[in-house]
Amino acid sequence: MTSELNPYQSQALEYLKAGFSIIPVGENKVPKRAWKKRTKQLPTDAEVIEDFRQPAGIGIVAGKVSGNLEVIDIDIEDMAEADAYRDSLLSNSVNACEKLGIDCSGLSGISVNRTPRNGLHLFYRCFEPVSGSQKLARHNGKRVDSTGEYDNTPGYHIETRGEGGYCLSPGSADFSHPLGASKYRHIAGPKLIDLKPSISPELRDVLLCEAKFLGIDGDGFDDAQSMQAAMSAKQDQQPAEAERTSVTLGPVRNTNVSNNILMTWAEILEPHGFTQAETVDGVTYWKRPGSKNKHSASTNYQGTDLFYPWSPNCHPALEANRGYNKLATYTALVFGDHSSEAFRLAAQQLRSDGKLANGQLDHIDISEALRCNEQPAIDFFEFESFSEFMSKEEETEYLCEEIIAKGQSCVIAGPQKSLKTGIGGLDLGYALATGGYFLDVFPCPRPVRVGIMTGESNRPKIQRVMRTKSQSPLTSPRCEPMLHITRKLPDFSQEQQLRHLENSISLHGLEVVIVDPVYLCLGSYADSTSNVSAMGNLLRSIDEITQPVGCTPIILHHTNRKHEPHKPLTLRDISGAGFAEWARQWILLCPRSDFDPATYQHSLWMVAGGSAGHAGKYAVDVCEKGEDGEWAWIAEVRSEGEEKAAYKERKEQRKEDAEKAKSEEFVRNLKMAIVSREDGSTINDIKRYFKENGFPLRSRINRERLDDFVEFGFVKKKRAKRGNNQNVDAYFPADEWAEPTEQPSEQESKSCQ
Incomplete structure (x- = not known):
């Protein structure tokens, strides 16, 4: 290093x-x-x-x-x-x-x-x-x-x-x-x-x-x-001329010495090279001679009518961040210091120039004249007035459109084996580092430096996904991926580890750091995951090392086991306390259906959102093997509406297919029942055959349905004698049904619907 x-x-x-x-x-x-x-x-x-x-x-x-x-x-x-x-x-x-x-x-x-x-x-x-x-x-x-x-x-x-x-x-x-x-x-x-x-x-x-x-x-x-x-x-041993001046040192009579000075701050400061920069909310800001900074000092901070130099370079006799009234400031600028002699000479000069109220400045107490205040109260929390706040326009920059906003802490969460690492770590990390497309759909406007810290994926898996991404026409890099990868994870509970991570972020200029998984980084906080205050402090330490340098932290985490399977997740499903509260944006992944090991197909719900205002629910399909059987990374994304419409269509199709299958089975069984008797089969004979052989759909056997088969020419209906020599309707196979077939025709299936 x-x-x-x-x-x-x-x-x-x-x-x-x-x-x-x-x-x-x-x-x-x-x-x-x-x-x-x-x-x-x-x-x-x-x-x-x-x-x-x-x-x-x-x-x-x-x-x-x-x-x-x-x-x-x-x-x-x-x-x-x-x-x-x-x-x-x-x-x-x-x-x-x-x-x-x-x-x-x-x-x-x-x-x-x-x-x-x-x-x-x-x-x-x-x-x-x-x-x-x-x-x-x-x-x-x-x-x-x-x-x-x-x-x-x-x-x-x-x-x-x-x-x-x-x-x-x-x-x-x-x-x-x-x-x-x-x-x-x-x-x-x-x-x-x-x-x-x-x-x-x-x-x-x-x-x-x-x-x-x-x-x-x-x-x-x-x-x-x-x-x-x-x-x-x-x-x-005061100079003789100083002894002759009417100004004496003694108890304070005028508690505000500046009220006796008939000079504006501009008249005091500008002859010595100070220039007025601006006035905001009653505070005037000044620039000292030779300074390249916008401001060097201020007057009237918090209505005090004092001069506050911000740097010792304003004047050797004026200490930085201390307040001086007009007499003390004039004395330092004109006579060089704050000795009693300098104050006497300053008073004499002011009286001579007619700059004293009533022509005199009696009974000055040097401690009051100097008025060297401590540093003014500092607003540690940097409150802004309404007008200041509203005057500063800030636009949200998206590192990945509709998914990741710059500078906002992010949680990617899901149950086990929901492709958190593959999607949230590798696919997203590569897209950000190349200015490509996340899941081949969501564009990343510009490449940024990304650090991936993973403790769950081995080198071959990482390389496999990266190679596949690099070969995609949508995500092929326009430049060398600005990606840094390590399989070492930090311990967020140790100050030294945080400092090491901070150094690495600065050293590589990372704009995004992805930590996978966060539960391996909790250290001594591992037993405090239910304590929202403890976890809040731990997670805040991540912000403290990333926000000052403009780095966006993304942590990968698990969800609890309480959510309903195959339903989209919410922030309430994230495991442990504090993570949902800390996240300013999130990606939640869970299966829509079980993983298909035959095709290596993952069907997932992805819920993305953030406080910047972006939100979306998507169906994501990722196939890890191609048609040739080789490893792949093929992603397809649909909106929730598209997925619901497709699901309804699939459901109706499945229902139609199931009904068709039932009809085909009924036709096959009916054919066998009718063919089984050479002297014809009555409705009762057919029902008895279905019952004896355990065939379903016996309730479908009725005169109307059998007459349909007669109409279409598959069955012949004749009068036949039964039992007590009574004539009844019996059904015989037509020529087409003389020999049973494996698969009923479409017209045969329609006949039984």
Whole structure:
């Protein structure tokens, strides 16, 4: 399997095996898919294989999901300075730990990786969960590559990627970083795939404090208390111009700071390159500069009048998925961060521009001004409004017209020896894989990739049916059948087996997977088939690995023994709980009559239907041997109406044939009775002869019927003496009946009807 993977799939799977949550990243470090689920749950092998089927950057998600992973991002573009910062950070951390009595051996477990900008990523795993991403140190501008000068735009050059963040890793496709993601490389410490938890909470505190304050003034600190004291002292030293402003910090008087800002969101965002994409149900969506995504941020989500950036690329000072009011957003965009100094300068600028209500903004509490909310409530179940729901038109795609709709779980069920495997597994599977005709009648519009997992048919039987199908003028393939077959069955009760099946579906790009029979796949659930909840959970696991990749699952199953023989089945006849409820479409097969071993003829009822709206009841005849006695697969299908009309006709014909046979037998017996006496046979003589010989239809012997035979010339009637010399009617054979014949003529038969 490994030899069939591309380099990006192989590398991503290596990271996944090491316990990292992985996401595919496109151009400019923008994720190629929704990835919030990956912050809570590791992807499966199949998801990773599908995500990286095409080249992509390999994003590693930080936080608890990846084993309490945290990354310090040192965005210093001079390689020597970046390395010097790292060396100082680690040596200062060791010194602080020695003075505080903290074990610092975990620092050797940090993986150091070079970034395309010559900076560094320090990867490490902690023994306890980490916080969200943090800003540790500011710079006064970014260097412009064309001039080599700084643009005086403040931002952060030392920060962490923690819970809910991600960063690119070695092995990424080059286009995922503007300077080339192939420049990500490991340079020191353990490789990422060998990274183990090594950082205690105390050691992490020291490491982050040293990183933070090395970025401010280059001095190290012995402990966190010293760092906090230095930081407080630094904040007390406010610029002279800031001291002269009328804006002061104090208790909150105005609980909604945004109400004091006389600016629209467009006036705040558009000068910084944001463009308005659309407004839906009162929520306005924005696109950040340089983004190729449709949306990058939103305002007024749930009527909050807050700005929600969706990506850290919106601005270094604005954390993704947190809400900011107008003052906090303006301050970050114009002055670079959310320090008290930045807020004072922002207030001063707004007042100067006349953008404050009543010309002032008094008594701002920074905690209120910042208004950095947690991520807004997420609708996990993704409810849609009526208008949204109705505006999305989806048409049902049929993989086999009138029989199989794409993406809907299917059950094919029937009693034993009802050709479930032959019809529902092999005939249907081949038709789907070739774009041919199911049962030589139902067209499959296009060939799709089909996987057949069968535990009931041997290789010769499968090959025999496939060869016969391939030779049919209706089903001969227009291309090589896109069919994959295995005689191994999964155990749906085992998570690992489900993951293996998921991988196989993704590896072969299967659009349909047929499992035959499902009762061999129940594993530990085999004793719970009467429990609808247990079976529902088991069957849902099939949907969870097939629906996300657009694969249609088809399972073959048995019916119970309660249904009336030779009558069409209903969903109630499916054996076990949960299967009928799970099925969104179905094919039910049962005999219309007993199998004929002389002709190898199967006569079946087939009931097909589904929630997409298709429904039908058919008579299906399948003959497994041709006229030459060779194995064959000859199918004939009729509608229920056609079959009922044919059945009525056959019934009438059988009745007619039976009556004809009775008449022929009566004629033969009557002939023998009349010929038996040379002196003629009276009606009583004939009845006595029938009784003595056990002949049926004695009640038919009467004067009118015998006179009919006389009229047609088969019998002669004469007067004869009997017993007491009384004259009675006696019947003698005419010339034609002088000698008994084996088979009565048609006219003779009519005479007795």
